[in-house]
Amino acid sequence: MIPTITAFERSPDRGRGLARDMRVRWALEEVGQPYDVRLLSFSAMKESAHRALSPFGQIPTYEEGDLALFESGAIVFHIAQCHPGLLPDEANARARAIAWMFAALNTVEPPIFDRSLTFLFERDKPWYGERMASLEDRVRVRLSELSSRLGEADWLDGAFSAGDLLMVTVLRRLGGSGLVENHANLSAYVARGEARPAYKRAFDAQLAVFNAPSSTG
Numbered sequence: 354m355i356p357t358i359t360a361f362e363r364s365p366d367r368g369r370g371l372a373r374d375m376r377v378r379w380a381l382e383e384v385g386q387p388y389d390v391r392l393l394s395f396s397a398m399k400e401s402a403h404r405a406l407s408p409f410g411q412i413p414t415y416e417e418g419d420l421a422l423f424e425s426g427a428i429v430f431h432i433a434q435c436h437p438g439l440l441p442d443e444a445n446a447r448a449r450a451i452a453w454m455f456a457a458l459n460t461v462e463p464p465i466f467d468r469s470l471t472f473l474f475e476r477d478k479p480w481y482g483e484r485m486a487s488l489e490d491r492v493r494v495r496l497s498e499l500s501s502r503l504g505e506a507d508w509l510d511g512a513f514s515a516g517d518l519l520m521v522t523v524l525r526r527l528g529g530s531g532l533v534e535n536h537a538n539l540s541a542y543v544a545r546g547e548a549r550p551a552y553k554r555a556f557d558a559q560l561a562v563f564n565a566p567s568s569t570g
């Protein structure tokens with residue numbers, strides 16, 4: 354059965370792979386699962402039909418037969434559990450890869466996401482400079498810790514896993530800030546993820562949505 358995911362009809366990032374459908378697309382590409390995409394406008398995301406799938410009126414969602422999921426992490430986890438290639442078979446290694454999935458979303462993404470929101474929405478506020486400095490300090494600490502753990506390894510724990518997939522998508526959110534570039538091993542890690550054929554297919558697919566002629570202009 355071919356799953357259907359939802360994505361922005363017109364992504365604010367102009368198709369640079371920052372919206373969270375990217376991680377779902379990438380996971381599906383890694384395991385070789387074809388998928389359909391239903392594109393949504395911002396208003397359609399808040400309608401009851403979509404809220405039945407996503408209580409918070411957000412993308413991405415995932416539908417496959419009787420199953421409907423929201424939350425990109427849960428969707429990537431589901432894909433990784435149903436197909437070989439994104440989680441190790443050995444129980445302890447699998448548990449550690451899952452820990453990295455949680456670390457990406459619960460420990461590394463929050464300060465990065467807060468920084469993005471502040472950059473986007475609070476630039477005209479009197480507290481902007483102080484708040485941004487404090488958020489960037491928090492991001493720097495996390496990146497430094499992550500860099501120390503990664504060391505010279507290609508991936509966070511052995512072979513590429515769903516933990517790396519999520520972590521790379523989280524770090525990409527810092528593109529243009531110079532923060533990742535302070536750590537040569539993290540820059541190389543992100544580049545390694547982006548060089549994967551499955552990543553490129555997913556990126557090209559979401560970019561094609563942005564470049565396609567659109568009824569909403």
Ligand code: GTB
Nearest residue numbers: 364365366371372373410411412413423424425426
């Ligand atoms: N925790 C949820 C998950 O992981 O699935 C969060 C989902 C979420 O934040 N979805 C966003 C959304 O639907 C899109 S990805 N927002 C609309 C709303 O809440 O009304 C976040 C996002 C949006 C845009 C960019 N960008 O343009 O750079 C990057 C990331």
